[in-house]
Amino acid sequence: MKNRAAYFGVFTALALILSYVELLIPINFGIPGAKLGLANLVIVVVLYRNGWKEAFLLSVVRIVLAGFMFTNLFSILYSLAGGILSLGVMSLLKWKNIFSVTGVSIAGGVSHNVGQLLVAMAVVETYQVGWYLPALLIAGVLTGLLIGILSAGILKRIRFIDG
Amino acid sequence: MKKSDWFLAGGILIIAVALLGYQFLANGGDPSESVVVVTVDGEEYGSYPLTEDCSVDIGETNRLVISGGTAVMEWADCPDQICVHHSSVSRNGESIICLPNEVVVSIQGGAEPELDGMVQ
Numbered sequence: 001m002k003n004r005a006a007y008f009g010v011f012t013a014l015a016l017i018l019s020y021v022e023l024l025i026p027i028n029f030g031i032p033g034a035k036l037g038l039a040n041l042v043i044v045v046v047l048y049r050n051g052w053k054e055a056f057l058l059s060v061v062r063i064v065l066a067g068f069m070f071t072n073l074f075s076i077l078y079s080l081a082g083g084i085l086s087l088g089v090m091s092l093l094k095w096k097n098i099f100s101v102t103g104v105s106i107a108g109g110v111s112h113n114v115g116q117l118l119v120a121m122a123v124v125e126t127y128q129v130g131w132y133l134p135a136l137l138i139a140g141v142l143t144g145l146l147i148g149i150l151s152a153g154i155l156k157r158i159r160f161i162d163g
Numbered sequence: 164m165k166k167s168d169w170f171l172a173g174g175i176l177i178i179a180v181a182l183l184g185y186q187f188l189a190n191g192g193d194p195s196e197s198v199v200v201v202t203v204d205g206e207e208y209g210s211y212p213l214t215e216d217c218s219v220d221i222g223e224t225n226r227l228v229i230s231g232g233t234a235v236m237e238w239a240d241c242p243d244q245i246c247v248h249h250s251s252v253s254r255n256g257e258s259i260i261c262l263p264n265e266v267v268v269s270i271q272g273g274a275e276p277e278l279d280g281m282v283q
Contacts, residue, residue: 124205
């Protein structure tokens, strides 16, 4: 693959911009931690175009950079837990080839939320946090569905671009 | 989208709805007996009846206000302020969580067995 580093840079920039755009959209689901996850759009596209290794690297770089720029060290911890679990699940399901891009994205959205919830439980050492599980599951399905449909559309249109 | 995608989405939604139903049924206790339990870093800080209006300073980091049968986090020194923007809680099982300060405020049913005696 030619220009691998250049493409990686472009994707990183795109993911960071989407992280920023997300901050500008005041969508509040009424539950802490639930958000659209626009940056996952880039992660899903890279997972399908370039494989899980590059998607993993992009995910970690994105979370650390966006974390330092827009939030704090604390949210980086949550995002990393969610991001790594989500990418692990998505890579596995993609490899198993049972679901289409949308199904993989739904599983990714849900596991992202579950990962963050697990860290939250460990931090506050209280099972009460588990109360949010149903709401976060539903939010994960909806955002995963949206991101999945968008990713499928993007992948269909960029397949002629090599790289 | 494949058929299996819909099964996945449907399956997760069914689990979520089942959990919601369970939470709803498991918490049908008398609201007048509910208490507000505050935990900091996993250890209980104190519990306060939901029926009495009061203001509680949790350490030096958060302030909880109970009024009219609902509890809200009025102030917190954390950067994200998620707990302050959280809607008020009044139903059993609901909670407000301030992750940076590791503060959990949860409503617990008065119907739950309290430790009111001990046999030695």
